[in-house]
Structures are given as structure tokens and as C-alpha cells.
Amino acid sequence: MKFELIPQDQMSPQFLFYIIIAILIIDFAIDKFINHLNAKHFDDKIPSELTDVYSEKEYFKSQAYKKENYRFSLFKSLFTMLLTLLFFMFKGFAWVDSVSRSYSDNEIIIALIFFGIIMIGSDILGTPFSYYHTFIIEEKYGFNKSSKRLFLADKLKGLLLSAAIGGGILAIIIWFYQMTGETFWIYTWLFIGVFTIFVTMFYSSLIVPLFNKQSPLEEGELKDAIFDFSKKTDFTLDNIYVIDGSKRSTKANAYFSGFGARKRIVLYDTLINDLNTEEIVAVLAHEIGHYKKKHVFINMILSLVVTGITLYLFSLFIDNAILSKALSVNIPSFHIGLITFGILYSPISEITGIFMNIISRKFEYQADDFAKNEFNGSALVSSLKKLSKNSLSNLTPHKANVFIHYSHPTLLQRVKNLNS
Ligand SMILES: [Zn+2]
Numbered sequence: 001m002k003f004e005l006i007p008q009d010q011m012s013p014q015f016l017f018y019i020i021i022a023i024l025i026i027d028f029a030i031d032k033f034i035n036h037l038n039a040k041h042f043d044d045k046i047p048s049e050l051t052d053v054y055s056e057k058e059y060f061k062s063q064a065y066k067k068e069n070y071r072f073s074l075f076k077s078l079f080t081m082l083l084t085l086l087f088f089m090f091k092g093f094a095w096v097d098s099v100s101r102s103y104s105d106n107e108i109i110i111a112l113i114f115f116g117i118i119m120i121g122s123d124i125l126g127t128p129f130s131y132y133h134t135f136i137i138e139e140k141y142g143f144n145k146s147s148k149r150l151f152l153a154d155k156l157k158g159l160l161l162s163a164a165i166g167g168g169i170l171a172i173i174i175w176f177y178q179m180t181g182e183t184f185w186i187y188t189w190l191f192i193g194v195f196t197i198f199v200t201m202f203y204s205s206l207i208v209p210l211f212n213k214q215s216p217l218e219e220g221e222l223k224d225a226i227f228d229f230s231k232k233t234d235f236t237l238d239n240i241y242v243i244d245g246s247k248r249s250t251k252a253n254a255y256f257s258g259f260g261a262r263k264r265i266v267l268y269d270t271l272i273n274d275l276n277t278e279e280i281v282a283v284l285a286h287e288i289g290h291y292k293k294k295h296v297f298i299n300m301i302l303s304l305v306v307t308g309i310t311l312y313l314f315s316l317f318i319d320n321a322i323l324s325k326a327l328s329v330n331i332p333s334f335h336i337g338l339i340t341f342g343i344l345y346s347p348i349s350e351i352t353g354i355f356m357n358i359i360s361r362k363f364e365y366q367a368d369d370f371a372k373n374e375f376n377g378s379a380l381v382s383s384l385k386k387l388s389k390n391s392l393s394n395l396t397p398h399k400a401n402v403f404i405h406y407s408h409p410t411l412l413q414r415v416k417n418l419n420s
Contacts, residue, residue: 013325020326020343021088027346028081032074034405037398039070044396049415053385053395062392065141072137076129083125093339094328101331108174111335112167119166123159138249141392146248154248157210169195174334182319185311192311193304200300204241204257204264214241214266222272225281233374235288239264246270251391256287259296274390279383282371286380289370295363302359306352314341360407368418377418384414 042063046053054062087093100113134151138144146154172191177184199207208214217223217240230237238261245253245268252270256263265287271280290296314337317323323340324332371380388395388411395411402410409417 011322013322013328016322016326016340017088017328020340021085023343023346024081024084024088027350028077032077034398034401035070035074038394038401039067041396041398042066042070042394046395047412049419050385050395050412053389053411058389058392061141062394065137065392066394068137068140072129072133080125088327091328093336097329097331097333097336107178107333108171111170111174111333114335115166115170116163119159119162123155127155143250143391144248145246145250150247154211161207161210170335177318177334182315185308185315189304189308189311192307196300196304200296201258201260201262204262204266208243208266212247213244216240217242217267222277222280225277226284229281229285229375230288233285233288233292235292237263237265237288241266242269242272243267244269246273252387254283254287256290256296263291271387274386275383278376278379279386282376282379283383285371285375286367289367289374290363292370293363293366295367299360299363302356306356310345310349313345314338317341317344354404357403357405357407361409364408364414365417368414372418381415381418384411 046059096114096117097110099117100110103113104110131151134144134146135148169192173184173188176187176191180187204214217226223240226240227237241264243266245251250270252274253268254271255266257266258264265284267280267284271283275283318334318337318341320337321332323337324330326340327336329336368377368380371377387393393411397406397410408414
């Protein structure tokens with residue numbers, strides 16, 4: 001006897017279709033409501049701890065910037081939602097499925113064509129929006145440094161990369177499914193685990209060079225200060241790189257990648273321009289704090305556990321023909337099952353996302369504390385303020401928005417913690 005999670009005689013495909021539409025609409029409505037709440041607090045008084053972030057002129061600029069971004073994202077999401085609903089109503093997936101089937105009898109090839117069409121279609125619809133965001137909004141506020149040629153090259157490289165990596169992974173997973181049936185999830189899980197470790201280790205040497213130039217940090221005061229600090233905290237650091245982020249945007253950043261002997265710290269050239277030596281070392285101290293507190297490792301384990309649970313749940317549903325019928329597709333298939341499951345699962349993944357953000361914000365406090373205790377809290381405060389100023393950040397986000405969407409505590413929370 002076979003265990004069925006959804007008994008087919010008790011739920012009609014029609015009913016499942018309505019559940020899917022309901023999930024899409026409710027998810028959209030909640031998201032818009034949170035954004036609306038957040039926008040209502042755009043004009044709140046700046047907390048006293050942060051009054052030195054903006055001059056009056058910069059403050060007005062930041063107000064205009066966040067309002068413009070809010071209107072833009074509202075329009076974009078309304079447009080996307082409308083098209084998505086129409087696509088579902090007019091049996092878009094069934095149509096793409098039959099087009100894909102007209103080219104091949106092989107389930108793997110069909111799935112690749114299917115997702116290829118979906119991906120290219122949504123990319124074509126999304127491109128005018130990202131073009132407008134980069135060349136109209138970011139340009140207007142002085143952030144954009146990208147040229148149209150670079151924008152196009154990024155777009156093409158991104159598409160090719162996701163076709164190669166996404167297509168490869170999809171083909172392997174469907175092959176596992178064909179070979180092993182329901183237990184495919186275990187092999188898929190192992191495969192994704194190995195792949196994640198591989199990408200974490202080689203991200204900087206394989207993916208980043210496709211988009212950016214990285215060069216070792218040159219000798220001098222900054223490098224000496226960084227090495228002094230890393231020696232003091234017993235952190236072996238052989239790789240500090242500078243990345244040419246300035247070719248796309250004036251916004252600054254720094255990150256940590258890889259582990260073991262392959263770990264490296266990457267500084268945006270914009271960060272080096274904006275901050276002084278003391279402030280940069282404070283940012284690095286924060287990044288080293290993440291490493292020392294094993295956050296990189298814990299995050300990887302957590303995401304593997306979440307992936308395992310998701311794949312297991314998917315394996316319980318995948319054989320059920322109702323997943324395909326709900327989208328008016330008569331021939332059940334892995335790729336249609338994946339789409340339906342993805343939507344049914346989205347409320348759960350929203351919740352795990354919130355949970356991951358809570359953990360992430362905890363980790364950020366810990367990394368800040370590390371920088372405060374081992375280096376200098378006030379240098380980190382002034383670097384965080386400068387970075388917020390230079391990206392025209394919203395200093396008064398709404399609590400609900402922070403709770404759901406923020407992977408970092410707010411600037412105010414971080415400053416309070418660092419000053420305490
Ligand atoms: Zn951090």
C-alpha cells in the first residue's frame with residue numbers, strides 16, 4: 001500500500017488550484033501591507049543616536065530616494081502579480097509544457113526546455129524594470145557607475161551561468177528521481193551538500209572573476225594595520241583582496257568567503273575610498289568575528305538541514321498526479337510537480353526565512369561585539385554611519401519590516417549595542 005499525503009479521491013485538482021491562487025494572493029497582500037507600514041514611517045524623526053548621519057540636504061535626498069524606490073517596487077510587484085495570476089488562469093504552465101514536449105520525449109530534456117522558457121520569459125519581463133532601476137533611479141541619486149554595455153554583459157553572463165548551473169543541477173536531480181524513485185531526495189540532498197561546499201570554497205576563484213576584477217591588497221598602512229589586527233586575534237589571513245565594485249555602483253561593501261586555507265576577505269574599492277584605516281579594520285574585525293564565532297559553518301549546516309527537510313517533503317508529494325492536474329497538465333511530471341510544490345511550500349519557506357533572519361541578526365550582534373571587544377567599537381560605529389549615509393539608507397524602518405526582512409539589526413540597534 002502506498003502512503004498518500006493528499007488522497008486523490010478527497011481533493012480535486014480544481015480545489016488545489018484555488019489553494020495555489022490563494023497562497024499567491026495572501027503572500028502578496030502580506031508583503032504589500034508590511035511595505036506600506038514601513039513607508040508610513042519614512043518621515044519619522046531621526047533617533048538622537050543617528051542625528052549625525054545626514055546633513056539636512058542629504059537627509060532630504062535620502063527621503064526622496066526611499067520614496068521613489070518604494071513607488072517603483074510597488075508598481076513592479078503589482079505588474080508581476082497581475083501577469084502571474086493571468087498566467088495561472090490561462091493555463092500557462094500547460095501551454096509551456098506542451099511546447100516543451102513537442103521537441104523531445106526525454107523527461108530531462110523536456111524539463112530543461114520547460115524551465116528555459118520560463119526563465120527567459122521572466123527575464124525578458126524583468127529586464128525593463130532592472131534597466132529603469134539602474135539607469136533612472138540609481139543614476140539620478142549618483143549611485144550608478146554601470147554602462148549599458150556592462151549591464152547587457154552582466155545580464156547575458158548571469159543567464160548563461162544560471163542555465164549552466166541551474167540546468168545541470170536540475171538534470172542530475174531528475175536523473176536521480178528516474179533511477180531511484182521516492183528515495184531520490186537522499187541522493188539529491190547529498191549532492192546539494194557537496195555542491196554547496198564546493199561553491200563556498202571556489203566562489204571567489206570561479207564565479208567572481210566572471211563579473212569583477214580582484215587584486216591582492218597593496219602594501220601599505222592599511223595592509224599593515226589589518227595584519228597587526230589579525231595577528232593579535234590569532235587569525236591566519238593570507239588573502240585580502242580588493243574588488244572593483246566601483247565599476248557598477250558607488251555603494252560600498254566587504255565580505256568573507258570560503259573556509260580553511262581558502263578563506264579570504266574581500267574589500268570593495270569603494271569601501272577603501274569611503275572609510276579611513278581605523279574604520280576599515282573595524283569592518284574587518286566584524287567579518288573576522290563571524291569566522292571566529294563559527295557563523296559561516298553554522299549557517300551552512302542550518303541551510304543543509306532546511307534543504308533536507310524540504311526535499312523530504314517534496315518526495316512525499318512528487319508521485320501524486322494531482323500536482324500536475326492542478327495546473328491543468330495531464331501528463332504528470334517532475335518539473336510541473338516542482339512548480340506546484342514550490343508554491344504550496346512557500347508559506348513554510350517564508351517562516352523558515354524569518355527564523356533564519358532572527359539567527360542572522362543574532363550573529364551580527366555577536367560579530368559587532370567581537371569587533372568592539374577585540375578592536376574598537378566607536379570606529380565600527382563611525383564606519384556603519386558612513387556606509388548608511390553613502391547608500392542613503394532608511395534610518396527609521398518599521399518593526400514588522402525589520403522582523404521579517406532584515407538579516408542585520410537596524411543601524412540604531414547596532415549603534416546602541418556598540419555604544420553600550
Ligand atoms: Zn556581519
